[in-house]
Amino acid sequence: MDVQKAIQLRRSIRAYDPREVEEDKLMRVLESGRLSPSAGNRQERRFIIIRDANTRKLLGEAAGNQRFVAEAPVVIAACSVEKEYVMSCGQLAYPIDTAIAVDHMTLQAVEEGLGTCWIGAFNEKKVKEILQIPDDVRVVSLLPLGYPSTVPQSKPRKRLDEIVMWETWRS
Numbered sequence: 138m139d140v141q142k143a144i145q146l147r148r149s150i151r152a153y154d155p156r157e158v159e160e161d162k163l164m165r166v167l168e169s170g171r172l173s174p175s176a177g178n179r180q181e182r183r184f185i186i187i188r189d190a191n192t193r194k195l196l197g198e199a200a201g202n203q204r205f206v207a208e209a210p211v212v213i214a215a216c217s218v219e220k221e222y223v224m225s226c227g228q229l230a231y232p233i234d235t236a237i238a239v240d241h242m243t244l245q246a247v248e249e250g251l252g253t254c255w256i257g258a259f260n261e262k263k264v265k266e267i268l269q270i271p272d273d274v275r276v277v278s279l280l281p282l283g284y285p286s287t288v289p290q291s292k293p294r295k296r297l298d299e300i301v302m303w304e305t306w307r308s
Contacts, residue, residue: 143247148291150252151205153283158211162249166282169245170215170238176230181219182238185268187212192267199263200256200279209281214268215239217275235277242280252285 138146163186170184187193188211196214197206206212215238217231224230243253256279264276 169241173238173241175234185214200259209283211282213280
């Protein structure tokens with residue numbers, strides 16, 4: 138599958154089939170995150186793979202009782218071990234670098250016939266307690282991963298002429 142096709146097919150999946158994700162598919166998803174770029178090649182991202190049903194249930198509760206988090210056979214907690222590095226543009230690197238890695242993983246998941254849903258709405262303190270993550274590590278996102286039981290229709294997107302400007306900012 139080409140990248141453009143994967144981008145077009147990617148959806149936020151909130152209903153999962155109970156079948157397990159094959160190890161080779163999971164490893165290709167993780168490898169795509171590993172290969173993603175990071176500021177200064179710092180590679181500060183870390184990924185916790187959660188398959189235990191009870192732990193997934195607790196993560197779903199920490200994410201505002203989103204049951205589909207527990208329903209997915211795998212949840213990936215995307216974390217950063219370095220939270221202070223600021224790029225020369227003034228932006229913190231860790232949320233951007235981790236987001237790039239997770240985005241690579243979501244697109245690889247599409248290639249593998251899997252679904253994901255980026256979860257940014259969660260109680261970080263609870264997630265850290267559940268997964269025994271040290272205080273100095275940031276949890277950037279949770280990524281349920283599995284075979285979709287339903288695939289929603291695509292949502293409308295703005296036209297390019299609504300979001301693209303040429304040469305300078307325009308209102």
